[in-house]
Amino acid sequence: MAPAIPAIEFRNLEVRAPQGRVILDGVSLESAEGTVTAILGRSGSGKTTLLRTVNRMIEPTSGEILVHGQPVHSADLIALRRGMGYVIQETGLFPHFTVERNAGLVLEAQGRPRQERARRSRELLAAVGLDPDTFRRRYPHQLSGGQRQRVGLARALAADPAILLMDEPFGALDPLTRAEMQDMLRDLLGRLHKTVLLVTHDLDEALYLGDRIVLLSEGRLIADLPREAFLSSREPQVIEYIRAFHRGERDDPLRAPSFSRSVRKRWETTNPNPGGEEGSR
Amino acid sequence: MNAFLNQYGGQIGTLTVEHLWLTGAAMLFATAIAVPVGVWLTRSPRWARPVIGISNVLQTIPSLAMFGFLLPLPWLGERAARIAIAALTAYALLPILRNTYAGICGIDPAVIEVARALGLTGRQRLFKVELPLAASFILAGLRTATVTCVGIATIAAAVGAGGLGELIFRGVASVDNRLVMAGAVPAALLALLADGALGLLERRFKVPA
Numbered sequence: 001m002a003p004a005i006p007a008i009e010f011r012n013l014e015v016r017a018p019q020g021r022v023i024l025d026g027v028s029l030e031s032a033e034g035t036v037t038a039i040l041g042r043s044g045s046g047k048t049t050l051l052r053t054v055n056r057m058i059e060p061t062s063g064e065i066l067v068h069g070q071p072v073h074s075a076d077l078i079a080l081r082r083g084m085g086y087v088i089q090e091t092g093l094f095p096h097f098t099v100e101r102n103a104g105l106v107l108e109a110q111g112r113p114r115q116e117r118a119r120r121s122r123e124l125l126a127a128v129g130l131d132p133d134t135f136r137r138r139y140p141h142q143l144s145g146g147q148r149q150r151v152g153l154a155r156a157l158a159a160d161p162a163i164l165l166m167d168e169p170f171g172a173l174d175p176l177t178r179a180e181m182q183d184m185l186r187d188l189l190g191r192l193h194k195t196v197l198l199v200t201h202d203l204d205e206a207l208y209l210g211d212r213i214v215l216l217s218e219g220r221l222i223a224d225l226p227r228e229a230f231l232s233s234r235e236p237q238v239i240e241y242i243r244a245f246h247r248g249e250r251d252d253p254l255r256a257p258s259f260s261r262s263v264r265k266r267w268e269t270t271n272p273n274p275g276g277e278e279g280s281r
Numbered sequence: 282m283n284a285f286l287n288q289y290g291g292q293i294g295t296l297t298v299e300h301l302w303l304t305g306a307a308m309l310f311a312t313a314i315a316v317p318v319g320v321w322l323t324r325s326p327r328w329a330r331p332v333i334g335i336s337n338v339l340q341t342i343p344s345l346a347m348f349g350f351l352l353p354l355p356w357l358g359e360r361a362a363r364i365a366i367a368a369l370t371a372y373a374l375l376p377i378l379r380n381t382y383a384g385i386c387g388i389d390p391a392v393i394e395v396a397r398a399l400g401l402t403g404r405q406r407l408f409k410v411e412l413p414l415a416a417s418f419i420l421a422g423l424r425t426a427t428v429t430c431v432g433i434a435t436i437a438a439a440v441g442a443g444g445l446g447e448l449i450f451r452g453v454a455s456v457d458n459r460l461v462m463a464g465a466v467p468a469a470l471l472a473l474l475a476d477g478a479l480g481l482l483e484r485r486f487k488v489p490a
Contacts, residue, residue: 078402081397082400083400086398088391088394090391091395092389092391092394092395092396094396094410094414095392095414095489096413096414105401106400109400109409152395
């Protein structure tokens with residue numbers, strides 16, 4: 001079988017800051033259709049920059065990004081961006097729009113009729129776990145952090161984009177809300193078949209949501225592994241990263257008491273046969 | 282008092298309308314200039330300092346001198362009302378310009394980022410996001426400008442542009458305080474009225490954080 005065209009492909013990507021500092025240094029990476037790639041790394045490792053090159057919020061100094069085989073630099077900017085959902089930690093909901101209008105924003109930008117937008121908003125709000133009748137007329141300042149993030153996700157999904165870019169979407173939430181959101185997202189992605197790039201520095205989140213896990217350090221790609229292989233990687237920087245999360249553990253962190261109990265439980269229930277569920281390649 | 286009102290009531294009315302017209306026209310021009318320029322400055326921030334600086338300097342010119350400067354200019358100098366409107370426009374620029382710029386710059390960067398990332402065009406971003414979110418700021422600038430200009434417009438009478446200043450100047454010349462008051466009180470009321478009305482509008486556009 002001929003190899004499928006990856007949904008997103010980075011080819012030898014380099015990004016330099018105007019002062020010449022290297023932010024991304026020769027990153028090559030492929031993300032298969034319908035998979036979740038979790039991008040891990042400490043602050044300043046270039047993971048957000050990598051994400052933002054896909055929808056051309058940042059233009060690379062050299063190298064190429066292909067989306068479904070087409071280079072993004074020659075794509076129509078507006079169409080490219082409308083074809084991708086974008087979710088960030090700060091949500092960036094429009095404070096002067098109701099929840100319904102926020103959720104239907106991309107459709108509004110596309111000039112779709114009002115009824116269609118309203119219908120789609122209802123659908124989306126329900127999909128992200130918000131009762132449309134309760135929430136559609138509210139304004140962002142009347143929502144909790146988790147609810148805002150749900151609206152942000154609904155907005156990103158409005159035009160049914162094939163690709164979802166998520167930059168630490170749950171980074172600002174308390175652990176319980178975060179776990180709820182992760183469950184909701186996992187459930188949603190299981191049904192929607194999106195290609196997702198998920199930037200996070202939370203190893204548990206990466207393991208829970210990612211099919212592949214990528215580790216960046218100082219702008220370089222350190223590891224690009226299936227979820228199951230990540231924890232057993234012998235790459236020193238991967239080991240260092242895992243250790244930082246599960247301090248004091250020398251052996252398999254999945255068995256270690258400090259490994260987030262809720263995640264371990266979910267991991268075990270959703271992976272009865274570890275290794276058998278691997279995403280791609 | 283009654284006799285005074287009988288004698289001057291009609292004049293006060295006409296001059297008030299004239300005053301309103303001078304100020305209103307100036308506000309329209311100033312808004313039409315300052316809002317687009319303010320938006321442009323948010324796109325080219327390196328121009329912000331010099332441009333706001335220039336409008337700041339305009340603001341410092343004493344009003345009587347400003348009317349004097351404009352007097353010899355061709356076309357403008359031909360009609361007193363033109364001079365008055367041009368001068369008032371110049372004074373109104375700074376508050377509107379500064380508030381438009383600050384209002385847009387003050388929008389949560391995450392909101393602007395998402396607007397770009399979700400594929401809003403530049404025009405959609407401006408009209409759906411930036412201007413609505415900066416509206417209360419812009420209106421606050423317009424309010425400051427209006428109140429200032431209602432006051433300054435009284436001096437336009439010095440170049441013969443009419444308005445309530447005419448009564449004040451006449452009163453001063455004839456040492457008749459009633460005439461001074463007949464010009465000053467309606468001018469003050471106009472300023473308060475404009476302040477109140479625009480203040481209401483400003484609150485209406487305030488976006489809860």
